[in-house]
Amino acid sequence: MKVEILPALTDNYMYLLIDQDTREAAIVDPVQPQKLLEIIKKEDVVLRAILTTHHHWDHARGNEELAQLLPGLQVFGADERIGALTHRVSHGQELAFGTIRVRCLFTPCHTSGHMCYFMWEDDSPDAPALFSGDTLFVGGCGQFFEGTAEQMHTNLTQILGTLPKDTKVFCGHECTVRNLKFALKVEPENEVVKEKLAWAKQRDDEDLPTVPSTLQEEFLYNPFLRLTEEAVQRFTGRTDPVEVLRALRSHRDNFKKPKERPNPQAMLAFDWGLFGPFLEKK
Known part of the structure; x- marks a missing residue:
């Protein structure tokens, strides 16, 4: 599977997932459709599906335009507010991209209909x-826009936190430097935080993404973990x-705002074997 990291807007990320054999692709959160279409043309792939994490405009804004331009495009999500759905x-539902498996993980809190997508390949x-x-x-x-600390605790400890450690x-956003500055305030003696922050600052200076971790x-x-x-x-x-x-999130919400910085222009690709055609698992 080839994952291309596509910076968008000020600090958003779109992720293009490409089957290198069939040249079929899916996209996570296509907020800038024209930029995406340029990459699709450059890569010579056919977009088959959209995986939307939540309805906010900076993640789902491009859905309708892409659906109009590409008839038959499948749009997946957990919230009726998602355009062109x-x-x-639902939580635990599995989809398949050929040999790549996708498990939908419902994580309400930031929005009441937020969905994460966990992907793996059997025998890989x-x-x-x-x-x-x-x-x-x-x-x-x-942030807890439409939910509670109890929900986020479940999301982080029982749903995402129990996934394989690797x-x-x-x-969805490039906010690592400011997150780690806050983490250092919380744990000023944590050497791992210091090292990661120094690394993230260097990446930031070079306009390079800090994802994935x-x-x-x-x-x-x-x-928060x-x-x-x-x-x-x-x-x-x-x-x-x-x-x-709850207290951490309150402190983080009031943490000093960062200075604006240019959007990172880097686009990275990670090859993880084959990424098959997108099919809904029955």
Whole structure:
């Protein structure tokens, strides 16, 4: 499977998934359709499906235009507010891209209809991939716009946090530097946070993406996955994991705003074996 990381807008990411044998493709969150169409033409692929994480305009805005331009395009998502939706998916539902399997993981909180997509290939040594939208970020988590701390705690600990530790995390935004600056405030003695922040700053200076991370790495520096750590509890003044999470999100919401920076122009590709034609599993 070939995954192309496509920067969009100010700090969004679209992800183009390509079957290198059939030259068929799917896209996660195509907010800038014209940019996507240029890449599709350059790569000489046929777009078959859209996987939408949630209805916010900076993730789903391109759905209607693409559906009009490409008749027969399948649009998957979990929220009726998603434009051009053709297939409403539910938690645990599995889809297939040829030999690539997709499991839909319902993670309501950022929006009430947020869906993540976990992908793997049977009998492959390659690591699986998680397209986490605005639920899990590198070093952070999404804001609780339409949900609660209890929901996000379930999302992070029981749904995403239990995935294989080598899972590659492809999130919806490039906000790693500011997430890790906050993580360092929470755990000023955490050497892994310091190292990751230095790395992320260098990537940022070079306009290069910081995705993907891995779930294993996230448990070392992401405070929202470290709710039982003494330093995190001390920072929040709480011990109950849900209350620690609630306090962390409140502190993060009030954390200083970063200076605007140019959109990264890099586009990276990761080859993970074959990525077959997109078919809904019956």
